[in-house]
Amino acid sequence: MQDKVWIFDTTLRDGEQALKASLTEEDKIQLAHTISRLNVDVMEVGFPVSSPADFRAVQRIAAEVKGPAICGLARAVSKDIDACGEALKGAEQRRIHTFIATSPLHLEHKLRMSLDDATNMAIKAISQARKYTDDVEFSCEDAGRTPHADLCRIVEAAINAGASTINLPDTVGYVTPDEYAAMIYHIRNNVPNIDKARLSVHCHNDLGLAVANSIAAVQAGARQIECTINGIGERAGNCSLEEVAMIMKMRQDHLKVHTDIRSEEIYRASRQVAKICNMPVQPNKAIVGENAFAHSSGIHQDGVLKAQNTYEIMAPETVGVPSNQLNMTSRSGRHVIEHRLTELGYQKSDYDMDSLYESFLALADQKGTVYDYDLEAMIYFNQIKDKDERYQLQFVNASSNSQSIASATVGIALNGELKQEAATGNGPVEAAFVAIERITGMAVEVVEYNLDATGKGASSLGQVDIIAKFDGKQYHGVGLAADIVEASVRAMIRVYNLIDRAQKVSSLKQQRKAG
Numbered sequence: 001m002q003d004k005v006w007i008f009d010t011t012l013r014d015g016e017q018a019l020k021a022s023l024t025e026e027d028k029i030q031l032a033h034t035i036s037r038l039n040v041d042v043m044e045v046g047f048p049v050s051s052p053a054d055f056r057a058v059q060r061i062a063a064e065v066k067g068p069a070i071c072g073l074a075r076a077v078s079k080d081i082d083a084c085g086e087a088l089k090g091a092e093q094r095r096i097h098t099f100i101a102t103s104p105l106h107l108e109h110k111l112r113m114s115l116d117d118a119t120n121m122a123i124k125a126i127s128q129a130r131k132y133t134d135d136v137e138f139s140c141e142d143a144g145r146t147p148h149a150d151l152c153r154i155v156e157a158a159i160n161a162g163a164s165t166i167n168l169p170d171t172v173g174y175v176t177p178d179e180y181a182a183m184i185y186h187i188r189n190n191v192p193n194i195d196k197a198r199l200s201v202h203c204h205n206d207l208g209l210a211v212a213n214s215i216a217a218v219q220a221g222a223r224q225i226e227c228t229i230n231g232i233g234e235r236a237g238n239c240s241l242e243e244v245a246m247i248m249k250m251r252q253d254h255l256k257v258h259t260d261i262r263s264e265e266i267y268r269a270s271r272q273v274a275k276i277c278n279m280p281v282q283p284n285k286a287i288v289g290e291n292a293f294a295h296s297s298g299i300h301q302d303g304v305l306k307a308q309n310t311y312e313i314m315a316p317e318t319v320g321v322p323s324n325q326l327n328m329t330s331r332s333g334r335h336v337i338e339h340r341l342t343e344l345g346y347q348k349s350d351y352d353m354d355s356l357y358e359s360f361l362a363l364a365d366q367k368g369t370v371y372d373y374d375l376e377a378m379i380y381f382n383q384i385k386d387k388d389e390r391y392q393l394q395f396v397n398a399s400s401n402s403q404s405i406a407s408a409t410v411g412i413a414l415n416g417e418l419k420q421e422a423a424t425g426n427g428p429v430e431a432a433f434v435a436i437e438r439i440t441g442m443a444v445e446v447v448e449y450n451l452d453a454t455g456k457g458a459s460s461l462g463q464v465d466i467i468a469k470f471d472g473k474q475y476h477g478v479g480l481a482a483d484i485v486e487a488s489v490r491a492m493i494r495v496y497n498l499i500d501r502a503q504k505v506s507s508l509k510q511q512r513k514a515g
């Protein structure tokens with residue numbers, strides 16, 4: 001039987017500390033339900049003494065969210081422990097987590113006290129916490145920079161006072177995996193009552209080692225990892241939950257431990273945290289990044305098409321990602337194009353691969369990713385030329401200020417004839433989109449709108465990326481201009497031109513079938 005490693009999620013406490021805007025009570029409740037679906041063992045959801053709103057959020061989560069033990073953080077201070085104990089009263093399983101710094105640096109400069117004073121405060125705090133619950137965790141803040149002998153003294157006292165979990169955080173992400181493992185071994189071998197407590201680790205990512213350190217600690221005998229979804233947290237963040245959970249799942253053969261995490265819930269949880277916390281996930285982030293299961297180069301795509309595990313160590317579904325992605329770019333080869341066209345219902349006899357591939361590369365070099373509708377258009381038109389586009393922007397005039405409704409007038413040459421319309425909206429971009437809709441007579445649904453600056457400083461260009469839906473299909477338009485309203489309009493007109501091309505393709509397809 002393999003040992004279990006407890007997963008202690010602190011997204012709503014340490015993760016929340018790093019946000020530009022703290023989470024509302026409702027946000028916290030929603031995320032707490034999501035986190036509990038992951039089947040974490042403990043969920044640290046706030047610092048109740050810190051504000052009335054945080055107290056209420058912890059109190060509501062304690063009452064509403066079932067499953068994991070609900071935990072609150074408290075300094076080794078009487079009022080913090082009372083606030084924590086009171087806030088957690090409604091929880092089926094509650095944990096009070098109290099801490100005090102133990103490194104010489106923190107003791108001397110921050111707390112301005114000796115290790116003995118800190119030990120006495122810890123003992124008092126733990127004893128007080130035990131009046132509220134049997135489940136008390138004690139952390140030696142900045143353990144990573146604390147002499148091992150000092151850690152042994154305070155840890156032994158904390159266990160004697162009633163702590164059942166001992167956490168040794170690398171608060172500033174300073175230590176290396178071998179040093180961290182050595183610290184865990186030292187505590188296990190030199191604290192006489194250590195068998196009465198579970199050893200926990202809490203790693204920060206200042207040197208990018210939070211996950212590696214947590215795994216090294218598990219290999220040295222730690223049995224709880226504190227972590228956050230997407231690795232959010234103070235400064236460079238915390239150890240990322242999805243990464244440690246998947247390391248322990250995928251490498252059980254080597255690590256000989258398991259967790260109870262429901263890995264299929266990971267992707268959903270990650271997206272929700274990113275959205276609600278307004279902290280986008282970097283595309284190349286392990287497990288949950290947009291590219292984590294995307295293959296863009298021809299050799300990889302060919303490999304994955306022949307046997308998925310050539311370039312995928314885990315199936316995307318294992319973490320709740322619906323499927324892998326084969327991006328068609330100028331680094332793609334013929335195999336993936338043929339595969340995609342087969343999926344779209346084409347046979348080899350419908351196209352000449354050599355000339356299609358030539359057009360494909362020209363387009364991919366020009367615009368980056370090539371989409372299904374581009375491929376189909378290439379089959380029917382062989383080449384795609386901008387000058388053949390149905391809608392050509394002639395001008396855009398927009399006005400907005402803080403006191404009145406925004407308005408915009410857009411002029412488009414439609415098959416060579418100028419059409420113009422004016423409209424109002426919540427902002428100039430919306431007004432311009434309504435004007436375009438009136439000109440084209442077609443309403444599209446904007447699924448995503450992203451505005452980015454290309455270049456430096458005030459002279460940078462605005463780049464707008466739009467994903468829009470029409471008739472059940474998605475289209476991607478990009479627009480670049482010094483003026484962000486113009487960039488938005490250009491992106492939207494691109495979308496309309498793609499729809500127009502798709503419609504032409506579809507009627508050509510029908511003609512071909514009929515003929």
Ligand SMILES: CC(=O)SCCNC(=O)CCNC(=O)[C@H](O)C(C)(C)COP(=O)(O)OP(=O)(O)OC[C@H]1O[C@@H](n2cnc3c(N)ncnc32)[C@H](O)[C@@H]1OP(=O)(O)O
Pocket residue numbers: 014017047049050051074075076077099100101110111141171234
């Ligand atoms: C490593 C970590 O992530 S620890 C958690 C960090 N999270 C937070 O700080 C978020 C919540 N914090 C807060 O809301 C506030 O800081 C509070 C309510 C806790 C305290 O606010 P204030 O009383 O105004 O104090 P302030 O935050 O300015 O300073 C912290 C005080 O706590 C003391 N302190 C710090 N850690 C501890 C501890 N573990 N136990 C006892 N005292 C502590 C500091 O020495 C300082 O005391 P001083 O006022 O005597 O100098």
Ligand SMILES: CC(C)C(=O)C(=O)O
Pocket residue numbers: 014099139140141142167169170171172202204
């Ligand atoms: C309170 C402790 C666990 C902490 O957040 C840290 O040391 O980073």
